[in-house]
Amino acid sequence: MVDGIIGGVGAVVGFLPLIMVM
Structure with missing residues (x-):
């Protein structure tokens, strides 16, 4: 769960x- 959020x-x-570059 936490890994998915990160x-x-x-x-x-x-x-x-x-x-931003585009």
Whole structure:
């Protein structure tokens, strides 16, 4: 459960910079 939450947050944090660059 916790790993899933951390994975979701990590995916969002890693995806936001890509949106800003685009």
